[in-house]
Amino acid sequence: MKKIIIFKHGGGELANQLWNYMSIYAWSLEEKVRLRNPSFYEYHGLFNFLKDEGLAVRLMAKMFTNYRGRKQNIWKKLWRALYSLYTRSVELTKRKKILSTENLSNKVTYLPPTVQSNDFKSGRSDLFSHNDVYMAGWLFRNPLGLEKYRTTLLKVFTPNSQLAEKMNGIMSKIRQKYQKVIGLHIRQGDYKTWKGGKYFIEQKRIRTIIDEYIANKGLKIQEILFLIMSDGSIEKELFEGLNIMISKEHAVVDLFLLSKTDTIIGSDSSFGHLASWFGNIPHIVMKSEKMDWEYYKDKNGYFQNKYCSMVHF
Numbered sequence: 001m002k003k004i005i006i007f008k009h010g011g012g013e014l015a016n017q018l019w020n021y022m023s024i025y026a027w028s029l030e031e032k033v034r035l036r037n038p039s040f041y042e043y044h045g046l047f048n049f050l051k052d053e054g055l056a057v058r059l060m061a062k063m064f065t066n067y068r069g070r071k072q073n074i075w076k077k078l079w080r081a082l083y084s085l086y087t088r089s090v091e092l093t094k095r096k097k098i099l100s101t102e103n104l105s106n107k108v109t110y111l112p113p114t115v116q117s118n119d120f121k122s123g124r125s126d127l128f129s130h131n132d133v134y135m136a137g138w139l140f141r142n143p144l145g146l147e148k149y150r151t152t153l154l155k156v157f158t159p160n161s162q163l164a165e166k167m168n169g170i171m172s173k174i175r176q177k178y179q180k181v182i183g184l185h186i187r188q189g190d191y192k193t194w195k196g197g198k199y200f201i202e203q204k205r206i207r208t209i210i211d212e213y214i215a216n217k218g219l220k221i222q223e224i225l226f227l228i229m230s231d232g233s234i235e236k237e238l239f240e241g242l243n244i245m246i247s248k249e250h251a252v253v254d255l256f257l258l259s260k261t262d263t264i265i266g267s268d269s270s271f272g273h274l275a276s277w278f279g280n281i282p283h284i285v286m287k288s289e290k291m292d293w294e295y296y297k298d299k300n301g302y303f304q305n306k307y308c309s310m311v312h313f
Helices: 014-031 038-044 055-062 074-093 117-121 143-148 150-156 161-177 203-217 251-259 270-279
Strands: 003-008 034-036 098-100 132-136 180-186 224-230 244-246 263-266 283-285
Touching (some): 014 251, 014 270, 224 251, 263 270, 270 283
Parallel strands (some): 098 132, 180 263
C-alpha cells in the first residue's frame, strides 16, 4: 500500500467529513503512506493541503472558495452529482481495491493504531496487496490515532492564512473586552424535522440551559460573551440581558472560532464536538429533558461525551 485515496464520503458536511478524514490521515501517518482526498473538494480550498491534490480537484475546489450553502442547495447538489460520475467509475474499475464503511447499521470501522495493523489487515490480503487503497464511507474512526498524532493533525488541519487571519482578528477583539467566551452552537435547519425533530432544541429552552450553566458556575454575566453559531435565525429577545455576538462567517471559520472559546454549549452535533476536539475544551450537549449538570462538573477539556450521539466514536 503506497497510497490511500478517500474517493467517497458519506454525504455529510464539514464536521462529518473531517472526523473521517482526520482518522484516515492518522492511519496514513502510522503506515507512512501518502493520502489523497478528492472527495473533500468542497472545503479543500479553505485549508492548506489542496496543493497535494490533482488538477481536477484543485479546479473544483476553486468553485467552492466563497460558497456558504449547505448540501440541500442546488449548487452543491449539482457538483455532487457530477462528482458521483467519478465515484461510480472507481466502484466499477477499482472494486478489489475499495475499503468501505457503507452499511445500514452505521457500524464503525476502527483504523490503526487504534487497532493493530496486522489484525486490521488480516483476511484482506487481496485488498492490501495493491499499491493503492480506495476509501468509501464516513465511519472510519481512529481515536488512538487522533491522540497519538494530535500535534501533526492540528498543524495540518488548520484554515488557510486568509481565514486564520480573519478568525484571529475576531477573537482578539472579543478577548480584549470579555474575560470568558462561551461558544453557543444552535443547529436548526434540518433538525426541525429530521427524525421528528428529536434533536431540535427550542431557543426558549436554550436560554434556560444558559441560565442554569451561569448559576452552576457562579459566573458574572457582564464578564461573559456568548458567541453564537447557527444555521437559522436567532430570536435575540430570548437572550436579552446576555452579551451575545452572532457569527455570519463561513462554516470553517465558525468551527475554529468555536474551538477558541472556553466552553461550547451546543446541539447534539458532530460540528460542536469537533470544535471541542480542536480546542481541547468541554462540549456541553443541550437536551430538551433535564440537563445532567453533575456529569459536566469536572470536565475541563475535550472528552467523549456520552450525550453526543452524532459522532460515532
